[in-house]
């Protein structure tokens with residue numbers, strides 16, 4: 376039984392004998408969950424989930440423990456000065472660091488306020504306490520933490536304004552300013568304000584209902600482009616072309632996606648088609664090693680990226696690969712060269728992988744807010760973009776840009792990144808995003 380991170384549910388073998396008591400009985404996570412308050416039995420849901428997770432993370436049989444502890448003091452080499460000056464993705468982890476990371480991953484989550492919040496978000500989506508994983512809790516906590524800046528800086532003020540009841544013109548102006556500061560964008564801000572005003576003119580809502588209505592508006596905007604989850608199809612080739620400007624987080628996203636795919640049971644391969652920067656191939660190779668995914672590359676300087684993609688598709692077909700992730704350059708000598716190169720890669724994919732399911736994902740740095748969107752327009756013209764990956768939500772007070780992305784580009788957000796670690800990327804859920812933004 377594999378937890379498919381793309382679907383956020385378990386993939387069970389069809390002939391599974393230990394079928395189903397854990398299968399969520401109510402709404403699957405893909406469906407719009409009601410934005411209702413937590414069920415009254417939230418505490419017992421959370422307690423069951425907690426003891427279940429504790430069982431999952433029970434320590435290894437005792438016989439193994441002394442060996443592991445005995446091994447620790449021997450190998451703890453100081454990082455060499457050269458290593459410290461290398462970019463982090465070239466630094467190799469010491470055994471002690473690796474162990475500490477694994478221990479931290481295995482450590483049970485404390486039953487704290489953040490755990491309760493995550494439990495509430497999962498329970499409201501119809502999940503069963505026996506059916507969740509510690510990674511899901513960890514991700515929700517990270518997402519909530521990542522949106523702290525946006526929430527604390529702006530959204531809390533927004534909440535108190537909306538919660539005051541009918542909006543007078545001063546309140547409307549204040550709300551507009553707050554939304555614009557969170558980089559929601561002019562068009563989306565106008566729509567939100569209009570919807571709020573209309574509703575509050577029709578009826579006087581108590582503060583919590585007014586907030587619930589605001590959440591509903593935002594979630595509807597995020598869901599407007601339609602189907603929300605991008606799940607690679609099993610037993611066939613899916614090709615995801617990853618594009619975006621330099622530094623947006625493409626290569627990091629590839630590493631995280633490769634890890635997610637690998638963990639979710641997909642045969643995965645990476646094509647290193649950013650051949651413009653010397654270090655780019657090495658960087659993607661490091662991520663491939665971390666994720667345990669092979670990388671098809673041509674180490675020759677300035678190798679033809681389209682030829683790398685051609686080779687990668689051949690390798691994918693020979694290996695029965697299910698997901699091929701293609702890294703691309705974010706900058707060339709000039710914009711026209713870059714667009715020509717992306718179009719050429721796209722043509723090769725269309726021609727050589729006729730039966731593949733192709734997605735073209737644009738990676739956007741959330742910290743750039745509206746500026747990032749401007750840069751993105753060029754890509755959406757040339758690479759036939761089908762969706763967006765929003766990165767660096769952990770470092771920004773501009774989390775509202777998610778709404779601008781959907782409103783201005785008309786594209787669905789497929790994944791969000793909230794950290795530099797391999798686990799810090801998940802499929803986008805408008806429900807969880809809005810909960811973390813407004814009710815976190």
Ligand SMILES: Nc1nc2c(ncn2[C@@H]2O[C@H](COP(=O)(O)OP(=O)(O)O)[C@@H](O)[C@H]2O)c(=O)[nH]1
Nearest residue numbers: 621622623624625626627766767792793794795
């Ligand atoms: N804080 C944070 N940093 C990120 C995230 N994604 C990428 N980065 C960092 O952004 C920088 C550029 O990333 P990279 O993947 O090389 O971008 P590329 O040029 O588009 O391939 C690196 O330092 C990454 O560690 C994220 O979600 N959060």
Ligand SMILES: [Mg+2]
Nearest residue numbers: 625626649655
């Ligand atoms: Mg890169």
